[in-house]
Amino acid sequence: MKPIVFNGKFLTVAPTGVHRVAEELIHAFERLVISRRSAIELSDVAVVAPTSAQRKPSxxxxxVIKRGFASGLPREYPWEQINLPWIARNALLVNLCNMGPVFHFDSLTMIHDAQxxxxxxxxxxxxxxxxxxxxPLxxxxxRGILTVSEYSKEQLVRYGVAPAEKITVIHNGCDHVLANAPAHGFVAASGLDEERxxxxxxxxxxxKNIRVLFQAFADQRLAHLTLVLFGSASKSTFESLGFEVPPNVRFxxxxxxxxxxxLMIHALAFACPSTTEGFGLPPLEAMILGCPAIIAPCGALPEVCGDAALQADPHTPHEWVEKxxxxxxxxxxxxxxRESGRHQAALFTWDTAARKLAHLLGLNVVDRPGDAGPTDMQSR
Structure with missing residues (x-):
């Protein structure tokens, strides 16, 4: 069995959703190999990153091996195309963040979407x-392309990135949020009332279509509620781009x-008005914590949320008001x-994703007597 190398370029930057997927999937793969018999030892598995990598996953x-002459933005790109294929020349290379070296032919590359x-x-x-x-290269x-939803697979085929027979869907997990001890005091400290x-x-x-939420919250029918936005974009950022931000929006x-x-546990709802998503992890994260989700029926959102989320047209503010x-x-x-959301989101676990990845890597992972399967583990 060949050694396995994970492309660790994602450790050079602050984590985004795509980087979170890479880290959670590698963690789940590690847990799987430790807890089950397999044809590979973890001494034959490594994450290889540029020497500039600052983040230290647990x-x-x-x-985690830091190696190569090129480091630091924007030199991480030549590192990935020149250093990495040489470092991983005798290994099976796994790229989980949309990119990888085009001259390493024994590789699996996850392309999350066709955005x-x-x-x-x-x-x-x-x-x-x-x-x-x-x-497309x-x-x-x-060797194969991975993606995170049937919707993304269809779009990658549509735009000629890869043929359908070469693409395997591995859905994201969302159960990582259950490991967090919620900071319940943060809600009151932010001046927010539960379910308001x-x-x-x-x-x-x-x-991401945040404009439709601004338009909805400008409606007087929602004047008694607050739209809470988390992330790097501030009120001044939106206003500089010509957005009108209603007074009942909190950043x-x-x-x-x-x-x-x-915030998810105590919210009235999580809103995702995106006009396209390759997967749609935040609504599922909210759902598994018991927060109702309202989504636009676009991209992979209906695929992953199913009937367990309310739907509103992405271009019709009054539908968002009504929901x-x-x-x-x-x-x-x-x-x-809340109940249907938890049930739907529980179908998407990192254990399931890791098992599918292990199968693609040629590992015959077998349960040991007494080991819990994914369903048992999820129910605990």
């Missing part, structure tokens, strides 16, 4: 050109996992959405 046994084609206005010109150049040179606010991600990317900035968990008002006015509906 892997138990998988080594650079679907919503080009969300990205800089250089970013779009680079992705549109490299990703990876589609041809990689709607939570959403603060992003100026066009496909809490970048927050940690414990604070986010508390929010229905939750605020009906305790039975809130209770139903």
């Amino acid at each position: 892997f138990s046994m998988i080594r 650079v084609y679907l919503t080009p206005a969300s990205y800089s010109l250089g970013f779009k050109l680079w992705y549109r150049l490299i990703q 990876l589609g041809r040179t990689s 606010y709607v939570l959403a991600l603060s992003s100026t990317q066009s496909h 809490v900035g970048r927050i940690d996992d414990a604070e986010l968990a508390a 929010i008002m229905s939750l605020a006015a009906d305790p039975k509906l809130r209770a139903h959405m």
Whole structure:
């Protein structure tokens, strides 16, 4: 069995959603190999990162190796294309963050979505050109392409990134949020009342479609509620781009996992009005914590949320007003959405994702007598 190398370029930057997926999937893979018999030892598995990598993930046994002459932005890109294929020349290389070296042919590359084609206005010109150049090459040179939803698979085929027979879907997990001890005091400290606010991600990317939430919360019917936005984009950021921000919008900035968990648990709803998503992890994270979700029926959101989330048209503010008002006015509906949301989100675990990855890597992972399977583990 060949050694396995994970591309650790993601350790050079502050974590985003894609980087969170990489780290959680590697953690789950490590747990799987430790707890089950397999054809590989963890001494044969490593994460290889540029020497500039600052983040230190808490892997138990998988080594993090920093190596290569190129480090630091923007030199991490030549590191990935020149250093990494040489370092991993005798290994099976796994790239989990949309990119990888085109001249390492024994590799699996996870491409999360086709957003650079679907919503080009969300990205800089250089970013779009680079992705549109490299990703189709990876589609041809990689042993296989991974993606995170059937929707993303369809779009990658549509735009010629890779043929369908070469693409495998591995859904994200969302159960990592259950490991966080919520910082319940953060809600009151932020001046918020339980179930009197709607939570959403603060992003100026066009496909995140925050404008429709601003328009909804400008409606007097929602004047008694607050829209809480978490993330890097501030009120001044939106206003500089021509957005009109209603007075009942609160920006809490970048927050940690414990604070986010508390906000989700005590929110009236989590709103995701995106016009396209390759997966849609934040609504599922909210749902597994018992927060009702309202989504736009776009991209992979209906695929992963199923019937367990309310839906509103992404371009019709009054539909968002009506869905929010229905939750605020009906305790039975809130209770139903909490329960159905938890049930749906529990289907998406990192254990399941790791098992699928292990199978693709050629590992025959066998349960030991007495080991809990994914369903048993989820129910604890």
